[in-house]
Amino acid sequence: MKVDVEMGGGSPKLLERKQAVYRNLDERYEIHGETYKGQQYSHIYFTRLHYMRNLLYSLVPKWKPNLPVNTVLGLEEEKECIIVGTIYKHMKLKPSILDEYSKERSKVPLAKPHNFVHPDDHLILEDESGRVKLAGSLLDPSAFVTGIVVAVHGKETSEGKFFVLDMLEAGLPPQIDQPPSSTEDKYVVFVSGLSIGSSTFNPLQFQLLVDHITGHLGDENEQTFASQIVHFIIAGNSVQILQGLLNGQTIAPRDQSTLTEPIKELDILLNQLAAAMPVDIMPGPSDPANFSLPQQPLNRCLFPGASAYNTFISCTNPHQFELDDIQFLGTSGQNIDDLFKYSEAKNKLEFMERTLRWRHLVPTAPNTLGCYPFTDKDPFLVESCPHVYFVGNQDKYETTLLQGSDNQSVRLICIPKFCETGVAVMLNLRNLECHSLSFSTGLNV
Missing domain, CATH: 2.40.50.430 (OB fold (Dihydrolipoamide Acetyltransferase, E2P))
Known part of the structure; x- marks a missing residue:
């Protein structure tokens, strides 16, 4: 994968995009062939x-x-x-x-x-x-x-x-040792809550993000920085379809384009991203996926353009994976939003910490949050402590480094809704430090 960098007064220079070894660990959240036979929760x-x-x-x-x-x-x-x-x-x-x-x-x-x-x-x-x-x-x-x-x-x-x-309480689970610190910077970008199709979605704002991280904006330094981005994570609520169109009735021809247009626009944007770097997309509560957790991957048929690339990965929610032996675990936010309804904490990061100390990602399921009625397992048990734990679709960007009693170290990240804040999050794999990327299209008069 190459990023074109135009050098002033000289010929174009090609920068090699850095790579990271990726391993998908979503198997525990995948539902294969199970059928509902009246089993109880x-x-x-x-x-x-x-x-x-x-x-x-x-x-x-x-x-x-x-x-x-x-x-x-x-x-x-x-x-x-x-x-x-x-x-x-x-x-x-x-x-x-x-x-x-x-x-x-x-x-x-x-x-x-x-x-x-x-x-x-x-x-x-x-x-x-x-x-x-x-x-x-x-x-x-x-x-x-x-x-x-x-x-x-x-x-x-x-x-x-x-x-x-x-x-x-059980406390933080045991953690696999973090790999030795690398000398080179590699970045992962997180975004959530694009809400394409909603009244708050600003297509220019997200296009600025796409152009920035694919290396089509900025000077030579910014484009060099863009070449260090090795993975892009979309944590749910990518589209928003009018609820009136999803009432189970036959859709009138004039409404069909309204239903499909947000998904087509998302595919165009994903196409640009997947052409430049690996992209993971997770379903959220507003996306065309099953409602109950664990949500299954969005059907690749929805994205004919992006699906042509082997860099495009449709994932489950929750989503678990490795990048250069760094363990990631994340959700599209339903688990933390539900804790916010039924308990109290000083901020969303404290809710995230509690789920790790309780060793359960979604403790309120199936009581107040829908989940599949598994009969022989509870896939939401946290058996190994991740190095990075993220949740999407939150009101604002927050992060902290959580230290456990057995030398566990976890980077907690709240990813804000992009359509409302214009904020994406970048994480450096070298040291697990992260910062926000903010994009605005407003004009100061």
């Missing part, structure tokens, strides 16, 4: 509890070496012990289907808060034997969601509650 919870309980049992001897481990059914009043189970969060404001029905029947719609946390929320811990309400001030219900597996130290009270004295 309890299988996922059983699988999750079994895996996490074995993990927590291995940590308990170092945490509380002299305490017995009981089941919920085996609790004895006022006897200190440890129990391991799945948290269920009872929420006063959690939406129900009856509320949705009343909204349709009522002339005045019910107010819909952006966050459903309430001071009266409380936590329940359950295993196969039973469930018990957690008491005490140690656990703040606003920081937890349904679906997390934890170990708690405490004792049963005369009221039948479990008074919590201490709690143990």
